[in-house]
Amino acid sequence: MRKKVLVARRAPAAVIEKLSAQFDVDAVDGATVLTPAELRERLQGKDGVYITGTERITAELLDACPQLRAVCTMSVGYNHIDLAACTARRVLVTNTPDVLTETTADLGFALLMAAARRMSEGERMLRDGQWKSWAWDFLAGADVHGTTLGILGMGRIGQAIARRGRFGFGMRVVYHNRSRLPAQIETELAARFLSKDELLAVADHLVLVLPYSAESHHCMAAPELARMKPTATLVNIARGGIVDENALAAALREGRLAAAGLDVFEGEPQVNPALLTLPNVVLTPHIGSATMPTRLAMAGLAADNLVAALTGATPPTPLNPEVLPL
Numbered sequence: 611m612r613k614k615v616l617v618a619r620r621a622p623a624a625v626i627e628k629l630s631a632q633f634d635v636d637a638v639d640g641a642t643v644l645t646p647a648e649l650r651e652r653l654q655g656k657d658g659v660y661i662t663g664t665e666r667i668t669a670e671l672l673d674a675c676p677q678l679r680a681v682c683t684m685s686v687g688y689n690h691i692d693l694a695a696c697t698a699r700r701v702l703v704t705n706t707p708d709v710l711t712e713t714t715a716d717l718g719f720a721l722l723m724a725a726a727r728r729m730s731e732g733e734r735m736l737r738d739g740q741w742k743s744w745a746w747d748f749l750a751g752a753d754v755h756g757t758t759l760g761i762l763g764m765g766r767i768g769q770a771i772a773r774r775g776r777f778g779f780g781m782r783v784v785y786h787n788r789s790r791l792p793a794q795i796e797t798e799l800a801a802r803f804l805s806k807d808e809l810l811a812v813a814d815h816l817v818l819v820l821p822y823s824a825e826s827h828h829c830m831a832a833p834e835l836a837r838m839k840p841t842a843t844l845v846n847i848a849r850g851g852i853v854d855e856n857a858l859a860a861a862l863r864e865g866r867l868a869a870a871g872l873d874v875f876e877g878e879p880q881v882n883p884a885l886l887t888l889p890n891v892v893l894t895p896h897i898g899s900a901t902m903p904t905r906l907a908m909a910g911l912a913a914d915n916l917v918a919a920l921t922g923a924t925p926p927t928p929l930n931p932e933v934l935p936l
């Protein structure tokens with residue numbers, strides 16, 4: 611009997627074709643975003659599910675869908691999935707690392723540039739007819755080249771941002787992870803490992819690109835922001851919950867931090883109103899991986915994972931391979 615899978619968000623046609631060649635596919639229509647109750651309902655009798663970062667997989671959901679064996683997300687971040695609960699129930703989880711690394715790093719660097727050089731602020735003034743004349747300090751921001759780039763979360767994407775900073779902009783790279791990188795990588799990137807407190811104090815521009823977890827929740831709150839230079843830029847391309855947005859808004863409003871570039875928000879797609887009114891923040895709607903080639907690669911990898919998982923092959927990018935074979 612053919613296995614049954616749910617495609618829980620609109621996916622490229624190639625994904626549906628690939629999955630339909632192997633399985634009975636139930637795919638949501640158009641712009642449908644399933645509520646948790648709808649997701650539970652649609653998952654009844656399904657062996658596998660293709661999701662994105664917006665569908666939450668909880669222990670309760672797994673218990674309500676005992677046939678489910680594979681959860682394949684089209685994202686590298688997996689904080690929307692209770693991985694331990696999946697592993698305990700021998701449900702395979704896969705994600706899509708690597709294929710989005712360079713694209714997401716591009717967006718991170720673009721946010722850094724736009725925030726430091728006050729580009730959105732300038733564009734808004736221009737469009738609003740507020741560009742009246744030149745002045746020596748008109749929209750004068752911070753330099754990017756030759757400054758100190760701090761990275762909190764120096765993994766795949768963090769290192770790709772470090773390469774841009776080091777080799778494209780002659781920046782000094784400093785970073786913090788829970789564990790230090792091998793010496794060879796530090797040497798290649800000329801990157802210096804610092805404690806988190808040291809990192810916050812020396813960075814002219816700080817990029818957050820660590821996974822969201824109970825440990826990293828609000829790990830950039832008022833005390834951490836207070837350690838940063840008042841001239842610094844903060845970029846968050848990781849997850850909104852890593853930053854205390856009210857504390858960030860206060861720091862930006864009171865001139866204790868110069869600028870911020872944010873692609874992710876704690877309550878997204880809702881955005882904290884305190885951020886929306888500030889001129890010195892560049893806001894993008896979670897588009898870090900949003901180029902057509904990268905999104906197709908992510909979708910293809912998620913589908914490959916699902917096919918492999920349910921046909922007895924080894925999935926390319928499992929998060930809990932210890933549950934294999936299913």
Ligand SMILES: NC(=O)C1=CN([C@@H]2O[C@H](COP(=O)(O)OP(=O)(O)OC[C@H]3O[C@@H](n4cnc5c(N)ncnc54)[C@H](OP(=O)(O)O)[C@@H]3O)[C@@H](O)[C@H]2O)C=CC1
Pocket residue numbers: 686687688707708710714762763764765766767768786787788789790819820821822825826847848849873874896897898899900
């Ligand atoms: N805006 C967007 O569209 C996108 C956002 N993302 C986000 O970026 C994140 C990173 O992706 P990727 O680079 O591929 O992941 P990686 O796993 O390769 O890198 C994560 C890095 O963060 C470090 N880290 C983990 N926890 C902490 C912590 N508590 N404090 C400091 N450092 C920590 C890890 O090192 P160590 O374990 O040693 O601490 C590791 O170096 C994703 O989890 C996702 O949330 C990803 C893609 C697109």
Ligand SMILES: O=C(O)C(=O)[C@@H](O)[C@H](O)[C@H](O)CO
Pocket residue numbers: 661662663664684685686687688710896897898899900
């Ligand atoms: O991969 C991630 O972790 C992301 O945050 C983004 O690439 C996605 O846009 C999003 O999660 C869609 O699934």
